[in-house]
Amino acid sequence: MNRLYQYFFRGLIAILPLVLTVYVLYLLISWVESMARWAIRPLVGDYYLPGLGIVLGFLLILALGFLVSQRFTAKLFSLVELPFTNLPVIKSIYSSLKNFADYFSPHQQSIQQVVSLSAPGSELAIMGLVTRQNMSGLPSGLGERDQVAVYLPMGYMIGGYTVFVPRSWLTPVDMSVEEAMRSSLIAWMSSNKNPNT
Numbered sequence: 001m002n003r004l005y006q007y008f009f010r011g012l013i014a015i016l017p018l019v020l021t022v023y024v025l026y027l028l029i030s031w032v033e034s035m036a037r038w039a040i041r042p043l044v045g046d047y048y049l050p051g052l053g054i055v056l057g058f059l060l061i062l063a064l065g066f067l068v069s070q071r072f073t074a075k076l077f078s079l080v081e082l083p084f085t086n087l088p089v090i091k092s093i094y095s096s097l098k099n100f101a102d103y104f105s106p107h108q109q110s111i112q113q114v115v116s117l118s119a120p121g122s123e124l125a126i127m128g129l130v131t132r133q134n135m136s137g138l139p140s141g142l143g144e145r146d147q148v149a150v151y152l153p154m155g156y157m158i159g160g161y162t163v164f165v166p167r168s169w170l171t172p173v174d175m176s177v178e179e180a181m182r183s184s185l186i187a188w189m190s191s192n193k194n195p196n197t
Contacts, residue, residue: 032057114180115170117150117163127184128152129177130170131162153184 036053084094113130132149153160
């Protein structure tokens with residue numbers, strides 16, 4: 001009977017991530033498709049080609065990226081952002097999400113670095129992400145000249161800490177930011193035998 005329980009839970013653990021991923025993708029695609037069908041129905045009537053919502057969504061995001069890259073539309077977009085950056089509660093949520101998204105944008109590639117943080121004389125090592133290479137622009141008293149800002153994510157993405165530490169405390173880790181965030185999400189419990197996968 002004990003062996004049956006083991007087989008059941010091993011099967012459940014094997015299939016659950018796959019099923020949940022497929023379900024979330026299904027919900028996302030269904031939502032995009034229904035929005036596209038609703039948006040183009042006045043133009044094409046009842047005719048609809050499956051998958052058109054995904055294509056339209058991709059083209060819309062591509063066009064938006066092109067527009068906000070232009071100087072005149074960037075100024076216009078900053079006006080659209082104005083309410084989101086000035087209303088008390090919304091400002092905190094929006095600026096946090098925007099800063100997090102900006103961290104993964106292409107122009108921030110130079111500061112994205114996974115590191116192992118360890119204080120001198122300590123055997124404890126903590127994995128983190130360098131979020132700021134210098135302290136210029138920060139209020140005085142927040143970080144020293146030779147310090148860097150390191151974000152220490154908590155398991156299952158329930159939060160994290162930003163610490164300002166001397167650069168000498170850090171050891172670069174040969175890992176992408178995406179891999180580090182994914183590993184942090186599951187508290188580094190990956191069972192992969194190959195560290196490069």
